[in-house]
Amino acid sequence: MASQAHENGVVVIGLGRFGGAVAESLVRLGHDVLAIDENAELVQSWSDRLTHVVQADTTNSDTLRRLGVAEFGRAVVGIGTDLEASVLTVLALSELGLPDIWAKALGPKHGRILERTGAHHVVYPEAAMGERVAHLVTGRMIDFIEFDDGFAIAKTRAPREALGRTLAESALRSKYGVTVVGVKRPRTDFTYARPETAIAQGDILIVSGPTRLVEAFAGMT
Numbered sequence: 150m151a152s153q154a155h156e157n158g159v160v161v162i163g164l165g166r167f168g169g170a171v172a173e174s175l176v177r178l179g180h181d182v183l184a185i186d187e188n189a190e191l192v193q194s195w196s197d198r199l200t201h202v203v204q205a206d207t208t209n210s211d212t213l214r215r216l217g218v219a220e221f222g223r224a225v226v227g228i229g230t231d232l233e234a235s236v237l238t239v240l241a242l243s244e245l246g247l248p249d250i251w252a253k254a255l256g257p258k259h260g261r262i263l264e265r266t267g268a269h270h271v272v273y274p275e276a277a278m279g280e281r282v283a284h285l286v287t288g289r290m291i292d293f294i295e296f297d298d299g300f301a302i303a304k305t306r307a308p309r310e311a312l313g314r315t316l317a318e319s320a321l322r323s324k325y326g327v328t329v330v331g332v333k334r335p336r337t338d339f340t341y342a343r344p345e346t347a348i349a350q351g352d353i354l355i356v357s358g359p360t361r362l363v364e365a366f367a368g369m370t
Contacts, residue, residue, distance in 0.1 A: 158182065160224040160247075162207045162238055164191045167253055167274055168227025172199055183221065187234075208237035210244045219245040226252040226268070232259055236266055243267025290367045291353065301360040302330070305367040307352045317344035325366045327358035 158181035161172040169191075172184045176199060183201045186192050192204040205212050207228075218224070224242050228235040235252065236259075242250050243266060252268040254260035260271040292304040311319040322328055329342040333353040340346065348354075356363055 158221045158223070160185065160218050160221045160242075161227060162186070162224065163227035163229065163235075163253075164188070164195050164202075165227060165229050167229065168225065169195060171225050171227060176200070183216070183218070185216065185218075208234055208241055210241040213241055213245055218242070219247070221247065223247070223249040224251065226250070226263075229253065229255065235259070236262055239263050239268050240266045293363075293367075295360050299360050300357070301363045302355065302357045303363050303367055304333075304353055304355055307348045307350075307354050308366070311348040312350055313348070315345050315347050316342055319348070321366070326362040327356045327366045329354050329356050331355040 159175050161168050161175070161182055161184045164172065164184055164186040168184075168186075172182050172195070175182045181201075182199060183203065184192075184195060184199045185203050185205050185207055186195075187204065187206055189204050192202050196202050203216060205216060207213060207226075213219070224247050226235060226238050226242070228238060232255070239250060239252050249270075250268050251270045251272065252263045254263055254271045254273055255275070256273075260273065263271050290303050290305050293301065294303075295301040308321075311321060316322075316329055329346075331339055331341050331354075332346055332348065333339045333355070334349065335351050342354075356366060358366075
């Protein structure tokens with residue numbers, strides 16, 4: 150069972166670009182982080198930015214147990230290019246009984262293997278960022294997040310047909326199948342959308358709904 154001191158902490162394994170960014174962000178958010186990498190130079194480079202950084206072979210469950218990894222509630226495996234080390238590390242964490250294991254995958258096959266060896270969550274950062282950039286670079290959206298079930302949230306400019314009208318009058322939800330969650334007007338605070346909310350030139354809408362409908366709606370702006 151995880152100790153009270155570490156049960157809300159996170160072990161980050163692999164301090165490349167992805168793992169390093171995750172570890173640094175977790176520390177900034179106030180979490181207890183144990184960072185581990187086999188590369189001595191990487192460990193040294195992160196030692197002044199992270200409180201707990203260790204050089205170790207993470208493919209061995211006994212090594213992880215000696216480091217106290219079993220006391221942590223979550224682990225993130227950010228190992229990238231060494232697929233064998235990635236899979237064996239997830240397996241070792243699973244053998245220790247960690248309740249929440251996140252792992253970076255380079256592709257679908259790698260992801261399926263990670264799931265079968267004990268990863269509870271598999272992320273594809275390169276693919277996710279590539280899709281997000283593809284949406285943003287067209288200029289249709291300002292920001293875009295898609296979830297696994299085909300649901301998306303986007304930040305987009307208000308369409309011309311909504312300008313000067315309330316959300317009730319423009320009936321965007323019934324016409325396009327998306328929900329306007331909120332409105333951000335330049336130099337004013339974000340406001341949650343209501344039927345009587347009026348849309349003006351320059352307003353930014355936060356919309357949600359099925360991915361294909363959100364994409365189509367943003368394409369009108």
